[in-house]
Amino acid sequence: SKFDDAVLEEAIALLKAYRFQRRQKRFLKSGVRLYFSNVSGMVFLADERLNVAVLDEGELTQGIVCHGCTKQHS
Template sequence: MNKIFQNSQPTSDLSKFEGLALEEAIDLLKAYMFQKRRATFLHDGVRVYFDPRTKEVFLFDHRAKRAKLEYSELKQWAICLQCGAKGFVEGDEPRFMNDTTCAACASIEPQTRRTSKRLLSHQKRKA
């Protein structure tokens, strides 16, 4: 496997966590320990991960649900499958309709979304 590609993948191998990432992982695990019952979006198979590309530390379960800390509170973290936007599912101004679709992409008509995807895939093939 290409070493550059291998080093940019999220990992649960603690030896690959950087100093600040380890501290954040500790805080995340402490929050999980105390807030586990309130974090109903997380289920079995919860692991801590570090993404060396984005420097993000997060919890991840067997159903691909993510959690991060926001002001010491464990919250569901989402990545839009349409546009790649990241953010918390709940909050003062929720940017996400659910854990896979941001509010902006949810407001786009389904036909427009399919057309946009086709255009993007066509542009990628051209490049």
């Protein structure tokens, strides 16, 4: 897939935030992966239990996932 520079920069910022904040932010467990949504345009991290983290003004925050949506758009 093709991603523009803004999306790639957001992915880099998200991974950096995870690297430095993961010990303080304990909502992600094992099996963390980086995801790019073609539907929403969002970049996010999710673990194997579908706990989600997004970047909000440089802070790693817990996101919400629509389980029905992920089944339809995985």
